[in-house]
Amino acid sequence: MAAPQFEAAVGRYLPLEVDGRHYRLYVEEAGRGIPLLCLHTAGSDGRQFRGLMNDEALTSEFRVIAFDLPWHGKSSPPAGWQQGEYRLTSRAYVDTVMALVDALGLERPVCMGCSIGGRIVLHLALEHARRFRALIGLESAAHAEPYYDLDWLHRPDVHGGEICGAMISGLIAPSAPPGERWETIWHYMQGGPGVFKGDLHFYTQDGDVRGRLSAIDTKACPLYLLTGEYDYSCSPADSRELAARIEGAKLTVMENLGHFPMSENPALFLRYLRPVLEQIRTAR
Numbered sequence: 001m002a003a004p005q006f007e008a009a010v011g012r013y014l015p016l017e018v019d020g021r022h023y024r025l026y027v028e029e030a031g032r033g034i035p036l037l038c039l040h041t042a043g044s045d046g047r048q049f050r051g052l053m054n055d056e057a058l059t060s061e062f063r064v065i066a067f068d069l070p071w072h073g074k075s076s077p078p079a080g081w082q083q084g085e086y087r088l089t090s091r092a093y094v095d096t097v098m099a100l101v102d103a104l105g106l107e108r109p110v111c112m113g114c115s116i117g118g119r120i121v122l123h124l125a126l127e128h129a130r131r132f133r134a135l136i137g138l139e140s141a142a143h144a145e146p147y148y149d150l151d152w153l154h155r156p157d158v159h160g161g162e163i164c165g166a167m168i169s170g171l172i173a174p175s176a177p178p179g180e181r182w183e184t185i186w187h188y189m190q191g192g193p194g195v196f197k198g199d200l201h202f203y204t205q206d207g208d209v210r211g212r213l214s215a216i217d218t219k220a221c222p223l224y225l226l227t228g229e230y231d232y233s234c235s236p237a238d239s240r241e242l243a244a245r246i247e248g249a250k251l252t253v254m255e256n257l258g259h260f261p262m263s264e265n266p267a268l269f270l271r272y273l274r275p276v277l278e279q280i281r282t283a284r
Contacts, residue, residue, distance in 0.1 A: 009053040011074075014067075018099045019092065025100065026074035027067040031059025034133065034281060035109035037101070038066040039117030041139075041260060042088075042203055043164055043196030044187045045073025048114070051180075051266020058270070061281060062110075067100060069093075071195050086198035090207045093120050094127060101131065110280055112136035115259060116199055118234065119207045121223075126212055129221035134280045136224045136273075139231050139259050141238035142245075143208045146200070153197040161189035164196045171259035173230040184263045218248030222283070224276045225249055228257035252276075 008030040016023045028046055030053035038049045046066030053064050068075035071086055097120065101109065110133050113121045118140030125135050152163055165185040172181050188196065216223065223246060227239040236253045243251040254261060254272045261269040 007050075007054055008056075008059060009050070013074075014100070014103060016096075016099055016103055018096050021078045023070045023078055023096075024076045025067050025070065027065065027100075027104075028053065029063060029065040030054070031061075031063045033061045033063055035104075035106045036062040036064050036277070037097075037106065037109045037111045038064065038262075039097070039111065039113030039120060040066065040068070040072070041115035041117065042199030043072075043168075043191045044184075045069075045075075047073065047187055048184070048260065048263040050263070052262060052270070052273075055266075055270060058274075058277070062277065065104070065106075065109075069096065071192055071198070077192075086194055088116070088199045088202040088206075090120070090123050090202060093202060093207075094123050097124065098128060098131070108133040110134045110136065110277070112138065113140075114138035114262065115234065116203050116207070118225075119203060119209070122209050122213075122216065123207070125216045125218075125221060125223055126209070129217060132221050134222040134224065134283075136226065136276060138226050138261060139228065139234040139239075140225050140242060141234040142210045142213060142242050144204055144233060144238075146204045147233070150197050150200055150204075153200070154194040160193050160196075161191060164191055165189040167196075168259070171231060171233055172264045173228060173256050173258040175256045176258065176264040180264050180266065184260050187263070213242070213245040216246045216249075218246065222280070223249045224280075225251040226254055226261070226272055226276070227251070228254045228259060228261050230256075230258040233259050250276075 011028040045068040049066040118137040121135040243249045
């Protein structure tokens with residue numbers, strides 16, 4: 001009988017205290033070398049980075065790490081979660097990322113986040129630039145106005161998972177392979193009640209950094225921006241405006257990709273990501 005052929009990623013649970021609250025975070029990683037900490041989109045989880053973890057060329061030089069935020073994927077909400085409404089804030093998000101960096105003993109990792117993750121890397125650039133080798137914002141904008149009624153995402157008369165999947169389906173590029181497209185949608189259909197809506201509190205309200213962009217110092221920490229041409233949540237125009245307001249930020253608009261590049265079409269996304277990582281790897 002042949003031995004089972006497992007994928008490279010290894011997952012474990014990490015007890016973590018953040019701002020006096022106890023969490024149980026699920027963390028996956030693959031590879032060795034420079035730590036590459038990956039932050040998932042609103043309402044989803046670390047499975048979005050499966051394609052990166054299975055790329056041997058990438059994992060031969062980078063230790064790819066992805067974790068599920070509390071309430072997301074395999075991570076649990078804190079005890080007593082049922083007594084209130086989940087709302088992600090910039091303070092809680094930054095503190096969770098930094099607590100994980102400290103717990104794993106990551107020395108100047110690269111941090112790459114998408115959507116809400118692309119927003120929080122701007123906060124990390126403002127508050128903790130020298131703790132990172134580089135920051136990569138996927139689908140990154142300083143602010144986003146709600147373009148639909150968020151109450152639809154958590155109503156007793158609407159199937160939460162199906163409406164979340166429907167809302168994000170149009171953000172995927174039309175050329176995305178069907179398997180990757182529907183897996184990306186499935187991650188959203190599995191989200192916990194009200195989690196996507198709670199993340200969008202950060203994305204549309206609490207996480208606005210438009211008034212602070214001039215304080216980002218790309219000499220202290222390089223900032224790379226990669227945005228899919230089919231993304232209307234964070235459009236190329238949004239990212240161009242962002243890059244224009246941050247001296248030294250480097251922007252690439254990715255053709256035939258949407259809001260979820262790493263999961264909707266991993267092979268195509270890696271063509272854009274590899275040159276960025278090579279610049280980071282070889283930088284002094």
